[in-house]
Amino acid sequence: MAGTKTFTMIKPDAFADGNSGAIIKMIEEAGFAIKAMKLVRLTAENAGGFYAVHKERPFYGDLVKYMSSGPIIAMILEKENAVEDFRKFIGATNPAEAAEGTVRKLFAKSIEANAIHGSDSDENAAIEGSFFFSELEKH
Ligand code: GDP
Numbered sequence: 001m002a003g004t005k006t007f008t009m010i011k012p013d014a015f016a017d018g019n020s021g022a023i024i025k026m027i028e029e030a031g032f033a034i035k036a037m038k039l040v041r042l043t044a045e046n047a048g049g050f051y052a053v054h055k056e057r058p059f060y061g062d063l064v065k066y067m068s069s070g071p072i073i074a075m076i077l078e079k080e081n082a083v084e085d086f087r088k089f090i091g092a093t094n095p096a097e098a099a100e101g102t103v104r105k106l107f108a109k110s111i112e113a114n115a116i117h118g119s120d121s122d123e124n125a126a127i128e129g130s131f132f133f134s135e136l137e138k139h
Protein backbone atom coordinates (compact mmCIF):
# COMPACT_ATOMS: atom_id res chain seq x y z
CA MET A 1 0.00 0.00 0.00
CA ALA A 2 1.29 3.48 -0.89
CA GLY A 3 2.40 5.64 2.03
CA THR A 4 0.85 8.92 3.14
CA LYS A 5 4.01 11.01 3.58
CA THR A 6 6.43 12.70 1.23
CA PHE A 7 9.30 15.14 1.57
CA THR A 8 9.85 18.33 -0.43
CA MET A 9 12.23 21.28 -0.66
CA ILE A 10 11.57 24.65 -2.25
CA LYS A 11 14.96 25.00 -3.95
CA PRO A 12 17.27 28.07 -3.85
CA ASP A 13 16.11 29.56 -7.17
CA ALA A 14 12.42 29.52 -6.22
CA PHE A 15 13.12 30.83 -2.71
CA ALA A 16 15.36 33.65 -4.02
CA ASP A 17 12.76 34.64 -6.61
CA GLY A 18 10.10 35.09 -3.92
CA ASN A 19 8.00 32.16 -5.15
CA SER A 20 7.83 30.27 -1.83
CA GLY A 21 4.45 31.67 -0.81
CA ALA A 22 2.84 30.86 -4.16
CA ILE A 23 4.29 27.34 -4.14
CA ILE A 24 3.17 26.64 -0.55
CA LYS A 25 -0.33 27.88 -1.46
CA MET A 26 -0.41 25.48 -4.44
CA ILE A 27 0.76 22.62 -2.21
CA GLU A 28 -2.04 23.25 0.30
CA GLU A 29 -4.68 23.71 -2.38
CA ALA A 30 -3.65 20.39 -3.91
CA GLY A 31 -4.59 18.71 -0.64
CA PHE A 32 -1.18 18.13 0.96
CA ALA A 33 -1.04 18.88 4.71
CA ILE A 34 2.20 20.39 6.02
CA LYS A 35 3.48 18.19 8.85
CA ALA A 36 6.90 19.86 9.31
CA MET A 37 8.56 22.91 7.78
CA LYS A 38 11.86 24.80 8.12
CA LEU A 39 13.98 27.38 6.34
CA VAL A 40 17.61 26.26 6.15
CA ARG A 41 20.78 26.96 4.19
CA LEU A 42 22.65 23.76 3.37
CA THR A 43 26.44 23.68 3.39
CA ALA A 44 28.10 22.02 0.39
CA GLU A 45 28.77 19.06 2.68
CA ASN A 46 25.08 18.82 3.66
CA ALA A 47 23.94 19.02 0.03
CA GLY A 48 26.54 16.43 -1.01
CA GLY A 49 25.23 14.07 1.67
CA PHE A 50 21.61 14.59 0.72
CA TYR A 51 22.31 13.87 -2.97
CA ALA A 52 24.91 11.12 -2.36
CA VAL A 53 22.91 8.74 -4.61
CA HIS A 54 23.82 11.03 -7.54
CA LYS A 55 27.58 11.03 -6.77
CA GLU A 56 28.49 9.34 -10.05
CA ARG A 57 26.28 11.58 -12.21
CA PRO A 58 28.12 14.23 -14.28
CA PHE A 59 26.04 17.03 -12.77
CA TYR A 60 26.71 16.12 -9.12
CA GLY A 61 29.25 18.93 -8.49
CA ASP A 62 26.97 21.57 -10.02
CA LEU A 63 23.97 20.21 -8.13
CA VAL A 64 25.81 20.44 -4.78
CA LYS A 65 26.91 24.01 -5.56
CA TYR A 66 23.40 25.02 -6.59
CA MET A 67 21.64 23.42 -3.61
CA SER A 68 24.03 25.18 -1.18
CA SER A 69 23.83 28.55 -2.99
CA GLY A 70 21.00 29.96 -0.84
CA PRO A 71 18.23 29.14 1.61
CA ILE A 72 15.69 26.41 0.96
CA ILE A 73 12.40 25.45 2.65
CA ALA A 74 12.18 21.79 3.67
CA MET A 75 8.78 20.23 4.37
CA ILE A 76 7.18 16.91 5.24
CA LEU A 77 3.76 16.60 3.60
CA GLU A 78 0.83 14.25 4.18
CA LYS A 79 -1.81 13.02 1.76
CA GLU A 80 -3.06 9.66 0.51
CA ASN A 81 -0.67 8.29 -2.14
CA ALA A 82 1.64 11.20 -1.24
CA VAL A 83 4.82 10.32 -3.18
CA GLU A 84 3.20 9.58 -6.53
CA ASP A 85 0.65 12.41 -6.32
CA PHE A 86 3.33 14.94 -5.38
CA ARG A 87 5.64 13.85 -8.24
CA LYS A 88 2.73 14.44 -10.63
CA PHE A 89 2.00 17.80 -8.99
CA ILE A 90 5.59 19.09 -9.41
CA GLY A 91 6.08 17.83 -12.98
CA ALA A 92 9.05 16.46 -14.93
CA THR A 93 12.64 17.18 -13.84
CA ASN A 94 13.21 19.21 -17.01
CA PRO A 95 10.73 22.12 -17.04
CA ALA A 96 10.65 21.96 -20.85
CA GLU A 97 8.95 18.56 -20.42
CA ALA A 98 6.80 19.45 -17.39
CA ALA A 99 3.01 19.35 -17.83
CA GLU A 100 0.97 22.57 -17.82
CA GLY A 101 -0.03 23.74 -14.36
CA THR A 102 2.77 21.89 -12.53
CA VAL A 103 5.09 23.71 -10.12
CA ARG A 104 8.10 23.15 -12.36
CA LYS A 105 6.26 24.33 -15.47
CA LEU A 106 5.29 27.52 -13.65
CA PHE A 107 8.46 28.27 -11.67
CA ALA A 108 11.51 26.24 -12.81
CA LYS A 109 14.29 27.96 -14.75
CA SER A 110 16.26 24.95 -16.01
CA ILE A 111 16.75 21.20 -15.54
CA GLU A 112 19.00 22.06 -12.57
CA ALA A 113 17.28 25.12 -11.06
CA ASN A 114 13.92 23.38 -11.15
CA ALA A 115 12.23 25.08 -8.19
CA ILE A 116 11.22 22.06 -6.11
CA HIS A 117 12.18 18.58 -4.93
CA GLY A 118 9.85 15.64 -4.38
CA SER A 119 10.87 12.24 -2.97
CA ASP A 120 10.74 9.40 -5.49
CA SER A 121 9.70 6.56 -3.12
CA ASP A 122 8.16 6.01 0.32
CA GLU A 123 11.54 4.77 1.54
CA ASN A 124 13.36 7.90 0.34
CA ALA A 125 10.59 10.14 1.72
CA ALA A 126 11.29 8.72 5.19
CA ILE A 127 15.09 8.99 4.81
CA GLU A 128 14.92 12.54 3.43
CA GLY A 129 12.43 13.71 6.08
CA SER A 130 14.73 12.41 8.80
CA PHE A 131 17.69 14.20 7.20
CA PHE A 132 16.05 17.52 8.12
CA PHE A 133 13.67 16.82 11.01
CA SER A 134 13.89 15.11 14.39
CA GLU A 135 10.99 12.94 15.61
CA LEU A 136 9.87 15.88 17.80
CA GLU A 137 9.50 18.11 14.76
CA LYS A 138 7.30 15.70 12.80
CA HIS A 139 3.68 16.51 13.63
P1 GDP B 1 14.11 14.65 -9.69
O1 GDP B 1 13.78 13.39 -8.96
O2 GDP B 1 13.04 15.06 -10.69
O3 GDP B 1 14.46 15.81 -8.77
O4 GDP B 1 15.41 14.39 -10.61
P2 GDP B 1 16.75 13.55 -10.33
O5 GDP B 1 16.65 12.76 -9.07
O6 GDP B 1 17.09 12.84 -11.60
O7 GDP B 1 17.85 14.70 -10.14
C1 GDP B 1 18.00 15.40 -8.92
C2 GDP B 1 18.19 16.88 -9.21
O8 GDP B 1 19.43 17.07 -9.92
C3 GDP B 1 17.16 17.50 -10.17
O9 GDP B 1 15.96 17.87 -9.53
C4 GDP B 1 17.90 18.70 -10.72
O10 GDP B 1 17.96 19.79 -9.78
C5 GDP B 1 19.31 18.12 -10.87
N1 GDP B 1 19.52 17.56 -12.23
C6 GDP B 1 18.92 16.47 -12.79
N2 GDP B 1 19.37 16.24 -14.04
C7 GDP B 1 20.29 17.22 -14.27
C8 GDP B 1 21.13 17.52 -15.40
O11 GDP B 1 21.12 16.84 -16.42
N3 GDP B 1 21.97 18.60 -15.25
C9 GDP B 1 22.00 19.37 -14.12
N4 GDP B 1 22.85 20.42 -14.06
N5 GDP B 1 21.24 19.10 -13.05
C10 GDP B 1 20.38 18.05 -13.12
